[in-house]
Amino acid sequence: MPDWIVIGGGITGLALSYELQKAGCSVLLIEQHQQLQGSSSLGYGGISYWGATTAITRILSEEGITRQRNLSNELGMDTEFRELDLLLTLEPEADSQAIFAQYTHCAIAPTLLDAKEAHEREPLLNTQGISGALQFPHAHLNLDCFVEACTIAFQRLGGKVIYAKVENLLISGDRITGVSTTEGNFQAAQVCVCAGGMSRTLLKASGINARIYFTHAEAIETEPVDLELRAMVMPASTKRYSLEAATTDAEKDRLWDIKGQELLPPSIDAGAIQFRDRHVRFGQLSRVLTDPYAVIDPVESEANIRASVSQILPKVGELKGKWRHCLVAFSNDSLPLIGAVKEYENLHLFSGFTSPTVYALPLAQRFAAHVTGKPDEIIQLLSPNRFL
Numbered sequence: 001m002p003d004w005i006v007i008g009g010g011i012t013g014l015a016l017s018y019e020l021q022k023a024g025c026s027v028l029l030i031e032q033h034q035q036l037q038g039s040s041s042l043g044y045g046g047i048s049y050w051g052a053t054t055a056i057t058r059i060l061s062e063e064g065i066t067r068q069r070n071l072s073n074e075l076g077m078d079t080e081f082r083e084l085d086l087l088l089t090l091e092p093e094a095d096s097q098a099i100f101a102q103y104t105h106c107a108i109a110p111t112l113l114d115a116k117e118a119h120e121r122e123p124l125l126n127t128q129g130i131s132g133a134l135q136f137p138h139a140h141l142n143l144d145c146f147v148e149a150c151t152i153a154f155q156r157l158g159g160k161v162i163y164a165k166v167e168n169l170l171i172s173g174d175r176i177t178g179v180s181t182t183e184g185n186f187q188a189a190q191v192c193v194c195a196g197g198m199s200r201t202l203l204k205a206s207g208i209n210a211r212i213y214f215t216h217a218e219a220i221e222t223e224p225v226d227l228e229l230r231a232m233v234m235p236a237s238t239k240r241y242s243l244e245a246a247t248t249d250a251e252k253d254r255l256w257d258i259k260g261q262e263l264l265p266p267s268i269d270a271g272a273i274q275f276r277d278r279h280v281r282f283g284q285l286s287r288v289l290t291d292p293y294a295v296i297d298p299v300e301s302e303a304n305i306r307a308s309v310s311q312i313l314p315k316v317g318e319l320k321g322k323w324r325h326c327l328v329a330f331s332n333d334s335l336p337l338i339g340a341v342k343e344y345e346n347l348h349l350f351s352g353f354t355s356p357t358v359y360a361l362p363l364a365q366r367f368a369a370h371v372t373g374k375p376d377e378i379i380q381l382l383s384p385n386r387f388l
């Protein structure tokens with residue numbers, strides 16, 4: 001019997017499995033899809049290490065970017081890590097100074113560029129569609145490479161992976177004894193849920209309440225293309241974050257348990273990233289639908305994403321590509337939920353990251369240390385029970 005079962009093989013579950021195994025625990029990772037379909041297969045992979053605004057997030061950002069810079073060496077496989085510009089675009093009518101001021105409390109302050117300067121940094125930008133941009137030193141990795149490299153490194157350390165859908169948690173008295181899956185039952189001393197946007201539903205099926213939520217995210221993925229997008233491009237006023245904050249206060253929490261609710265209208269944050277093999281991902285449309293299985297009309301969505309992206313990056317908005325959809329987990333205070341749930345001391349959550357590319361690895365390492373005898377103050381602060 002393994003010490004730990006980790007449910008979910010996206011970047012959070014893999015980071016955690018790898019760190020637990022490295023810390024001397026035996027881990028069984030259970031992922032439902034051999035070819036990932038969750039947000040780790042659609043995310044841009046931007047590493048916002050500049051974005052910390054508190055003492056704790058500054059410590060974690062430092063640890064996170066240091067890990068990412070050395071990760072290819074550590075894992076023995078290339079994660080396609082690189083440093084690049086991030087350009088956060090400003091709308092034509094935006095109050096540039098006011099938006100700039102909102103970012104000056106970040107660990108690294110941005111440079112304010114006018115439209116012409118932004119265009120010099122990223123020639124695909126449409127100077128008519130923006131009034132300028134905030135430029136940050138950013139970093140990027142290919143999440144597909146991370147998933148592959150981390151899976152192999154985890155298995156090399158003795159970790160086991162099985163591909164099966166967890167249907168239920170097995171409960172005996174006040175303890176979780178394991179999980180029931182499409183491939184049979186598995187027992188472990190500890191279970192950790194890293195199921196991304198499905199974490200809430202999975203816990204709820206066993207009567208467990210956690211303040212973890214999800215958006216439906218949509219983006220378009222192209223084949224490798226001739227054009228070259230030098231920078232990662234995102235909007236300076238990210239609608240997704242305000243939408244997350246507006247739908248998750250204690251009052252609204254109960255609405256998430258009513259199927260079929262749309263808690264806010266959809267919103268689009270026009271952005272794009274190009275990968276080393278020259279394929280591009282662009283999007284992102286976000287919806288707050290309480291049904292994780294809600295059916296979305298891809299035709300209308302794709303047209304809306306293209307229209308938005310074309311205003312900022314006209315040539316990108318025209319690229320042929322495939323519409324894709326996934327769920328993205330988030331919390332009410334943009335910090336992840338890490339640790340045991342109130343109901344069972346051996347059932348843990350490690351999910352709800354807003355910037356998992358920065359925070360997942362250092363927090364996985366701290367969590368592994370914490371549960372193997374080196375108490376960690378930051379892990380204690382991130383307990384899912386902080387909202388009770």
Ligand SMILES: Cc1cc2nc3c(=O)[nH]c(=O)nc-3n(C[C@H](O)[C@H](O)[C@H](O)COP(=O)(O)OP(=O)(O)OC[C@H]3O[C@@H](n4cnc5c(N)ncnc54)[C@H](O)[C@@H]3O)c2cc1C
Nearest residue numbers: 008010011012032038039040043044046166195196356357
């Ligand atoms: C368009 C887009 C752009 C983004 N850009 C960035 C960015 O630049 N930087 C950044 O840091 N983040 C970004 N994100 C967010 C980031 O990609 C996600 O937060 C991250 O990938 C989440 O990882 P995860 O492991 O929590 O979830 P997931 O990748 O969704 O993994 C959860 C896994 O759990 C599995 N699972 C669920 N239920 C079960 C079950 N019952 N049994 C077995 N397995 C189960 C799923 O199959 C899935 O593989 C972006 C997201 C999107 C959609």
